[in-house]
Amino acid sequence: MTLGVAIIGCGDMGRKHAAAWMAQDGAQVRTVCDIDAGRAAAMAKLTGAVAYHDWREAVAADGIDAVSVCIPACDHPVVSVASTDLGRHVLCEKAMALTLDAADTMIAAAARNDVQLLVCHQYRGLSRFATMKREIEAGRIGWPIYMRFLEMREVRPKLAMHERGQNGGPLHDMTGHLFDLARYFTGAEALSVQAHGTVFGQGKPRLAPVADFGIDTAEILVRFEGGHVLSIGLNWGLPEHTPGYGRDLVHGPLGLMTSDDPERPDRFVGDISATAGVRIRDQNGAEWIAAEADEDGPHNCVRELVRAIRTGEASQFDGREGRAALRLIRATLESIETGAQVTLR
Ligand SMILES: NC(=O)c1ccc[n+]([C@@H]2O[C@H](COP(=O)([O-])OP(=O)(O)OC[C@H]3O[C@@H](n4cnc5c(N)ncnc54)[C@H](O)[C@@H]3O)[C@@H](O)[C@H]2O)c1
Incomplete structure (x- = not known):
């Protein structure tokens, strides 16, 4: 049918x-x-x-x-x-x-x-993240793993992304992908979240119509079961036309992996690209695994x-996976608001 x-x-x-x-x-x-x-x-x-x-x-x-x-x-x-x-x-x-x-x-x-x-x-399906997942599961960098995402952008073109009442603000809009990836890589649930955040986008001309700014900038630290740690640095409040900067790093006791794009070092963490790949560094040196063509x-x-x-x-x-990412978004915002660590388990 x-x-x-x-x-x-x-x-x-x-x-x-x-x-x-x-x-x-x-x-x-x-x-x-x-x-x-x-x-x-x-x-x-x-x-x-x-x-x-x-x-x-x-x-x-x-x-x-x-x-x-x-x-x-x-x-x-x-x-x-x-x-x-x-x-x-x-x-x-x-x-x-x-x-x-x-x-x-x-x-x-x-x-x-x-x-x-x-x-x-859908970041789970991007070739470079699927490669990282495969290499983690093969034990290539050891266990537990530490994950570090950096995502720095000029203020976004869509006002809905900055408006707290629409998409919740850039932190709400973006970090769910990264929380989901961390759960995907580790298969573990988060134990606690500590975050500090602010709004850098206020006063930027492009965002003049925004009535209620959601948090656009934060440092976030999440502790997972099994000793895994996730750290996120986010700034979606840079001035218009500032070149972006994004990095993904996953490391463990045996080595480290970065997802790089030599042609586009400023790429957005979720962009598709024909030149991206995963670089693995361990005691045997460095290896480059080219990403396969991604669907857009x-x-x-x-x-x-x-x-x-x-x-x-x-x-x-499944919706329950989406909820788990949302729970981390909400815990992050709560930690920013209260200044306290939020315990989840
Ligand atoms: N999965 C991802 O990687 C990813 C990437 C970008 C955006 N998103 C999400 O996708 C959603 C849409 O984002 P977008 O980038 O396509 O935004 P967009 O502004 O490009 O498109 C949204 C569209 O929805 C329409 N719309 C708004 N309210 C409506 C309503 N009540 N009924 C019918 N139409 C309505 C708007 O007119 C607009 O055309 C958001 O939740 C955003 O967070 C996901």
């Missing part, structure tokens, strides 16, 4: 979801929706779907089995819950929600309707949703 798909939100991620669904055998994008009529019309033309202005109608249309939710995080819960209550499976963009209560409501709604709810933490966007999440629907099996992108 062909799966009928609705895509809610026709911006950057909506377009990537559409491309992923169009590449998927046994699926057809049937409805698309955006409050911006031009975007909805362009996506309808691209996919052959019917354009809607109201997401409720796009989701409730005949022949819809699955819904891609690609709008700001504040509205992920209402669209996801309404979709699952109509018996639709959901692939929700990250962050799955702004609060843990909202995430729990989404998970409960999917469970009571016996449908799949997946959250699109959520192809593996779409494939996983289809597999989960067909088999009824849980996916690595």
